Amino acid sequence: MSKNFSRRDFLKLAGVGATTTAILTGCGPASRYVKREPYMQMPEYTYNGQSTYYATTCRECAAGCGLVVRTMQGRAIKTEGNANHPLNLGKTCARGQATLHGLYNPNRVRGPIKHTRGERLYAFDEDPFNGDFPDVAANLSWDDATQVIADALTKYKPNEIAFLMGAAPDHLFDFVTDFTSATGLNAPIRFGALSMFEARATLSKAAENLFGETGLPFFDIGGAEIVLSFGANFLETWLSPLPYTRGFTGLREGKTKQRGYFVQFESRMSQTGGKADEWIPIRPGTEALVALALGRLAFERRGGALPRAFADVNPKEAAEKAGVEFETLERLAVLFADKAGALAIPGGAALGQSNGLEVAEAVLALNAIPDNFGKRGGVYLSALAPTETEYHRPASPKEMEEFTAKLASGEIKALFVHGVNPLFELPKALNFKAALDKVEQVISFATFPDETAVEADYIFPDHHGLESWGYQRVFTGSAQAILSGAQPVVSPFYDTRATVDLLLAAAQLVGGKFAGAVPFKDEVEFIQSKTAPLKNEANGFFSAVDLPTFNASFQQYGGWWKTESAFGAPNTEDVLNRDFDGAEPEFNGEGEFYLVPFVSPTLAEAGANKPWLQELADPTTTVMWSTWVEINPETAEELHIDNEDVVKIISEFGAVEAAVYKYPAIRPDTIAMPFGQGHTAYGRYAEGRGANPADLFSAEYNQAGDILFGGLKVKIEKTGKKLAIPRLESMMGVYGEGLGEE
Amino acid sequence: MIKRLFDWLKQPLGLIAVGIVFLAVFSVAVYGLSLTQKAPDQPIQFPHNKHVGFGIQCLYCHPGASKGPNAGLPSQAKCWACHNQIARTQTSELLAPLKNAVESGTPIQWVPVAQVPDFVQFNHRAHIAAGKNCEDCHGDMTKVTVAENPQVFNMGFCLDCHVKTAGEDKVLLNKLADCGTCHY
Amino acid sequence: MATVTDLNISEVKLSEEYVGKWGMFINQDVCTGCQACVAACSMENNIAFVGPEDAGYGRTMNWIRIERFWDGEYPEIKMTSRQPMMCQQCGHAPCEPVCPAFATVHSQAQQLNLQVYNRCVGTRYCANNCPYQVRSFNWRDYKRPEPLPNQFNPDVTVRQRGVMEKCTFCIQRIHQAEDKARSEGREVADGEFTTACAQVCPADAITFGRVDNPESLVSQLTKQYEGLKHLPELGTLSNVSYFKGG
Known part of the structure; x- marks a missing residue:
């Protein structure tokens, strides 16, 4: 540009250009007008521009907190705690808030899919924040899906079929329990990394x-x-x-x-x-x-x-x-x-x-x-839930190992997986992947394209929790016995189907003892058959003259609970009448550091695909979007390690890499790592981010069958790499720019 | 280089060229402006004048106005409640889109004409409650066929009325002329 | 007839007796740092997530953050009380006089610091002048791929690149509650509504309400705990009181 062409001239010319462009495009009707679709048939309790609130149950973990979801024009806008619900009294945690980022997650399974094991379920790029990452389209109809399940039920012997389920939802677990016990199939087994x-x-x-x-x-x-x-x-x-x-x-x-x-x-x-x-x-x-x-x-x-x-x-x-x-x-x-x-x-x-x-x-x-x-x-x-006679805990890792061995032996030919992601949640040492390879047919009901869905032959996606009917038994936390109710707050966003409905349809298709085992029209009828006896129970917090009123109130209030305390007083005669040897435990491994793995308080086991959970600062380290390893600053100094140096953590059973965070409140002989990241699938925000400390665990158990996740000694090795881990505490940024440290 | 350009522009041919460029830009601008004044295409050529002429109240079809922020568009079930009793509906070409929509169960995609930008939070209810009538802002619908935007909803239009309404009442003026009343 | 220009925008009493309208009391002793408020705020106010790279540059958009500080050295180390920090809605706000576009103005009616997005030209003077560091700037048009926008709260503007933003004390909820009360011909009752962060807080650490009403819960708690303001020496006349606890 010549010297004579002054800034002023440039601004003048640019101004003319910009004005013209603005007039032609910015203010034109194409940009100003939008299309609006009114309801075809307006629900009678709805007004335009006013929100409708629905009570349901949170499905982010199995605790069973009551939610009230604000919806507007058929969209879920905000979750709040259900103020009447005795468990959470109107409050939620961060994960409960972010459940909407699951519902409207850009990577969901959009319909029934026949799938080659190991193939991607969505396109992926290194940078999940730009570009388009379309999900794999549905390639089956739900009729085909029903047929697939019916075929599996007839083709395999009852003891060759197994159900692996998550800790929520309970209504599906009850359904499968009833279904399997009436037809002689293997009883369902439940697992969750949180309980591990x-x-x-x-x-x-x-x-x-x-x-x-x-x-x-x-x-x-x-x-x-x-x-x-x-x-x-x-x-x-x-x-x-x-x-x-x-x-x-x-x-x-x-x-x-x-x-x-x-x-x-x-x-x-x-x-x-x-x-x-x-x-x-x-x-x-x-x-x-x-x-x-x-x-x-x-x-x-x-x-x-x-x-x-x-x-x-x-x-x-x-x-x-x-x-x-x-x-x-x-x-x-x-x-x-x-x-x-x-x-x-x-x-x-x-x-x-x-x-x-x-x-x-x-x-x-x-x-x-x-x-x-x-x-x-x-x-x-803890008070037992209203429909419960004794406490059912999810399977311990030891029981999961036995289950994995059953899969690996080829005893199980068809595996149905719902609500749990064993390939991520189970420690690698259990070698679930190899066991899964031995199973002839794996059917996943995953809502999200998680690691286990990637290794399935069919994916028949269930609705998201906010689109589902159901109930959840509250297993602890409240003095009252609570059955927390769930109802859809929005209609299903994608072509998904409730797993209960799908199994019912398949059972009908097979006929015979399968059809007779679950004589229900649909999921709602099944749920109501389970909740109906509560109508006649004493001390319910609402009473109903007839069953339809009871069902409506159950939906409206978000469940049923008793007004009186049902806390049990333990029998304590023998508590102190026993011997403790006080012996110290055996630690596995030769390394000099005790490993403390902990569940990320914000992500937990299944939050990594929700972008706002990823961006929440960890409550102790304020790290976002990453996995880190916590080392005492003095130890780090001795080893000549600084913040953001990538180190390799090595146990006898595996190794992971993570960036160092010098954590002042940890023993010098201990290092700690959060669990929650390290996904190899599970959507664009989760995949390829961080590492999973469960990869370091050994497949050894304590007397109660829990895995020895706290009993490891590990080594650390420098890798020479650096990885910036974003954290809130560093308002100056973590790249060292502008600090004169270049 | 710029100097040579200016010298060239000062001779007659250059002035004509400048004139042509100016005219071109100006006419494009005017055309662009005129586009903004044109009502958008609607899926149904809905005659507001006829419906208002029959004595149907605004709130019958837009009941949200007295309840909350949005006046709302009527569901096609509401249209059909009257129209399925009118023989012409079955034959009229103009009404065919309505008939098709009801029969096929697809929603009608209206294009609202009275809009405020996204950064304005407007609430119908407060205005109705304050005694405003629909026509104060939306114009006389007995004279309008396909809905047009009778009024440019810019900030001057809103604020004029807010200030007038407040009059000498300083507290009310504080409230009505507060940025946070509409922008958040 | 009064016009807008007749309003004395700087008519704020610079005195200890200043009482705002809306305010908060925060009990840091019970705050567990669980981040539920941060998540709730983001969901309520259509706040964008920025991704790891920009987060590393300190460009996260959260309107509320929970600060955590260390005290002492291992093994006598303490994580001092967590400190939820959001816009203090100062009665005499340092951000206001520096805005050349009058986008950061004081609401006389609500006694809040407003951020008028359509006026904001992105000078970031306000953020530089805020002693509490609670303003965040939209450095980019942060992507929220379909169908995430379905979750947007229609009552809150979705901000674009080049605009400053900050906590509004959920002004949309204030308007909604006031509008509802007016339609029923009454005043807004204490506790009738609250901000997203206070509503969600599992530990009940945040209380929101009218600080000009001595009977309101927030006033009562502030009095009971002898709540303190942050940086009172700057004369910001903040409307958020803190109790640090042990």
Whole structure:
């Protein structure tokens, strides 16, 4: 450009051009006018421009929180908690909010698909934020799909067919249970990664051993004055986080008394541990010892004969082994012994050690010191849901290994998978992929193109949770017995079909005993047959004169629950009358670091495909969109590792790579990694992002059948690579630009 | 180079060229402007004048106006409630789209003409409640056939009325002339 | 007759007695940092996600963030109380006088700091002048591929590239509640509606309401906990009170 062509001239010319362009395009009718489609038949309760609200149940995890979804013109706009629902009282967690990003996710399975195993289900590029990534189109009709299932039911013998299901929804599990028991098929098996990381099998087994009855303990944090938590991450994903968070508020606000005291024992500060008044980083493996030592000290403080349970422990030795000051234990024991509402909670990685069951029992036994079983601020047995006679927990990893072996042996010829993604959620050590290859026919009912769907022969997508009928039994968290109801809040967005309806149609097609096993017109009729007996139950929070009214109210209120408390008081006679050996667990591997894997509080096991969950800052590290490995800054300095250096974490069973985050609140001999990323499918926002710490696990189990995810020692190796991990705490950005550090 | 261009433009031929370019730009601009004033094509040549002439109230078809933000478009079921009793509906060519839509169960795609930009949050209810009549903004529908945009809904039009309504009432003026009343 | 120009926009009392209209009380002692408020805010207010690269540049669009700080060194380390931080809706806001386009103006009627998207030309002066760092700028037209836009809240403008945005105290909900109350011929009751973040908070750490009404829950809690404002020395007259707790 010549010197004479001044900036002013340029602006003049550009101005003329821009004006003309604006007039021709910007203000033209083509850009201004839109098309609007009115309802063909307006529902009578709808007004234009006004929202309609529907009560349903959240399906992001199996806790069963009630939702009220705001819809407008047939679209779901916002989820809110159902204020009447006794479990969550109008609140939701971040995942409940982001459920709409699942419903309107750009990568969903759009219809029934016949599929070659291993083939992509959507186009993918390195950069998921630009370009178009179309999903694989449906290539079957639902009639074909029905035929496929009917063929599978007739072609294979009953014991060659298996159902693998997620922890939600319960109505489908009940349907499949009824269906399989009436036709002689294998009973369905359920699994979820959350229950694996909670070590739920260990927790419920410990409760069974101590109290002599099955059931999941509930810890009334809200009524307590002091809480000792041994790694339980009850503010994150543990069991039912919303009622526990509410309990935590109660503890802090201490409405009637003073502010409650909260102590957390764990080797890596979790989001929950970050809220503790005292965070005590004990050495992994000494949790049982510390609990027993506290028990003995507290008992001595209170006086009286020392019970068998705490007789053998030497508190001073225990303190030394755990790396805690003896005075700290003494002080806490005094606090614990003197308060009326004193609560001890087992959880976290400690239960995933070879002595996990003993840890759980020892910590639970602490609650016998103030004898707070079945009392306010103490330990209850969770209320059973209205239609339940005993607590059904999801399969433990050990049971999943047995199931995997069955698949691998070729015993199972047809596998139906719903609501769970075993190829991601099960540790690699179980080798589920190889087992799946041995199964002749794999049918997935996945809503999203997850890893397991990619390895299926057919994908017959179920509706998204917000498009579905159903119910969910609330297994813990509320004093009341709750059956949480679900109804579609919007009509299905894609050509999906409810799995119950599909199975019903297939059963009809086969006829004979299959048709007779489930004599229902459709899914709704089945659900209503299950909820109908509740109409005549006493103490329901609503009453109905007839069944149609009951069904309508069930839908309107989002479920049915009792008005009275159904908390069980555990039988505590034998709690302290037992021996603990206090032996330390075996750790697997030669490495110098204990590995603490934890579930990402924002993503959990299935949140990675929702972009807003990915962009939520992790509550402790504020990292977004990534997997990181937490290392104590001093250790990092010794190893000459800095933030964002990529390291290789190596166990005897696998290796993963992740960028380092120097985390100041972790033991120098421990490293930690979040679980939730590392997908190889599951939509554009999840795929190819981060790593999965479950790849490091060994296929070994504790006495209760939980995998030893907390019992690993690993090595780390530098790779020389760098990977910027975005994090909220660094408002300057993480690329080092503009800081003079180039 | 620019200087040579200007020198050339100053001679008669150059002036004519400038004139031609100016005329071309101007006429294109005028054409563009005229396009913005044209009502869009509608799927049905809906005569508002006839319907209003029959004495049908605005709120019969646009009931949302008194309830909430949107006046709303009537569902075809509502059209059909009257029209299926009118013999001409079956034969009239102009009404064929309605008949087709009802019979095939496809929604009619209307093109709304009275629009505000996306960054304006308009609420019909408050205006009706404040005593405004439909024709104050939308014009006299007894004179309109296919709906036209009788009024440019720009900020001056809205604010004029807001300020007038408030009059001397300073508190009300604060409210009605607040940016946050419409923009959020 | 009064015209718009007659309004004295700077008519804000610079005194300790200043009382706003809408305000919040935040109990940091119970805030667990769970991010539910951040998710709820994004869903309610059509906030764009920016992706890992821009997030790394510190360009995330969240209107509310939860700050976390460290205190001490291992093993005597504490994660101090989490601090939810959003626009403090200052009565005397530093962002307002620096906007050359009058896009950042004070609402006299609602006593809120407004961000008028259609006026904003993207100078980012306001963000630079905000001591709370709560404004975010649309550096790009962030993509939300179909069908994600189906989730958009129709009551909130979808912002484009080059526009500043920030927490509005869910002004759309304020208008909705006021409109409903007016149609029923009454005043808006305390607790009748609340912002998206306060509604979702599982720990009940956030309370929203009228701070000019001493009977409202938010006023009561502020009094009970002796809530403190952030950076009071700057004279921003913020409308959000915090209780840090132990």
